[in-house]
Amino acid sequence: MKRIICNWKKILCGLLVVVLAIALLLGWGRTKTIPTEAEVQSSTTEEEGVFVPILMYHSILKDTSKSGKYTVTPTTIENDLLYLKEHGYTTIVMADLxxxxxxxxxxxxxxxMITLDDGYYNNxxxxFPLLQEHQMKAVISIVGSYSQKFSEIDEPNPAYAYLTWNDILEMSQSGLVEFQNHSYDMHHQGNGRKGTKRKWGESDEEYRKNFENDLQKTQDLLRQYTGSYPTTFTYPYGASSKGSIDLIKEMxxxxxxxxxxxxxxxTKDPECLYFLNRYNRPSGISTEEFMKKAGIAEG
Ligand SMILES: [Zn+2]
Structure with missing residues (x-):
């Protein structure tokens, strides 16, 4: 019995040696060649993508009685900027993406990315002085009709005014602020419509006409005053309708x-640039808390 077991062991060992020899001859592991640098780069960028947190602000006022979900103090936004700078972040704009x-x-x-909606004059x-001091960038999405109105009445009051075309030109020329489209006159609710969302019962053709006519006005005005068309549409209230993505692509x-x-x-897929997510910056929480919420790591 003992001899039989020994023989079986010998046979198994022999078989293993034969299998290994055949595998070596066939070039086992040939597929595991070292990838070139270009292959590594394309796999990390195209398959994994780049993590880009986008922060959203609105109004900035010193008066703390005005602080709230959409209004922060200049100190708050400065602390946020300093935090990003100290933690090695670089501010980018839509053109970079x-x-x-x-x-x-x-x-x-x-x-x-630092974004600000509505185009308040207090921005x-x-x-603007903070961006100049720290050489950081921001994206401001304006409501065309607000800027048109305040360019006409010219009342530069941080408490209630909006950016004029002159302010926009100056900020744009600094290379630190990029301007985008937040509609011309659809930044309101009522009459059955919220922002640029489709009205109940509105036909495809009516919706297309209303949506495109409105947005095109801000496109043309920003082109006139800054020299280039905005590349990005910022949905008022974040409200969007199915189908609006095709309309903005057509535009x-x-x-x-x-x-x-x-x-x-x-990623490298152009589709990933539509409906980008953003973290709203309310008052009442610390810079650390807000950055943590936005996935911005310490260190
Ligand atoms: Zn808005």
């Missing part, structure tokens, strides 16, 4: 901003 997706221009190591009063927008609080993973 578009160049990354369409032209393969790399993004900085830790990208972050010029309190944020030539390459991206859109929503208000859904979630992270963004930017």
């Amino acid at each position: 578009i160049h990354y997706v369409y032209d393969d221009v790399p993004l900085p190591k830790k990208p972050v 010029y009063t309190y944020l 030539g927008f390459l991206a859109s901003l929503s208000c859904y609080e979630h992270e963004n993973i930017i």
Whole structure:
């Protein structure tokens, strides 16, 4: 019995040696060649994507009695900017995301985007000097009719005014602020419509006409005053209708901003630039708490 077991062991060992020899001859592991640098780069960028947190602000006022969900103090936004700077983040604008997706221009190591909606004049009063001091960038989405009105009445009051075309030109020329489209006159609710959302019972054709006519006015005005068309549509209240994505694509927008609080993973697929998520910055929480919520790591 003992001899039989020994023989079986010998046979098994022999078989193993034969199998290994055949495997070596067939070039087992040939597929595990070392990838080139280009292969590594394309797999990490195209398959995994780049994490880009987008922060959303609105009004900035010193009077703390006005602080709330959409109004923060200049100190709060300055603390946020300093936190990002100290933690190695680089502020980018929509053009950077578009160049990354369409032209393969790399993004900085830790990208972050600061966005401000509605085009309050206080963005010029309190944020613009901070951007200049720290050489950081921001994206402001304006409501065309507000800027038109305040360009006509010219009352530069941080408490209630909106950016004039002159303010917009000056900020745009600094290279630190990029302007985007937040509708011309659809930043309100009522008459059955919320922002640019489709009205109940509105036909495809009616909706297309109302939506495109309104947005095109802000496109043309920003082109007139800054020299270039906005690339991005920022939905008022984040309210959007199914089908509006096709309309904004037809109008030539390459991206859109929503208000859904979630992270963004930017890949080389142009579709990832639509409905980008943003974290609203309310007052009442610390910079650390807000950055943590936005997935911005310490260290
Ligand atoms: Zn808004």
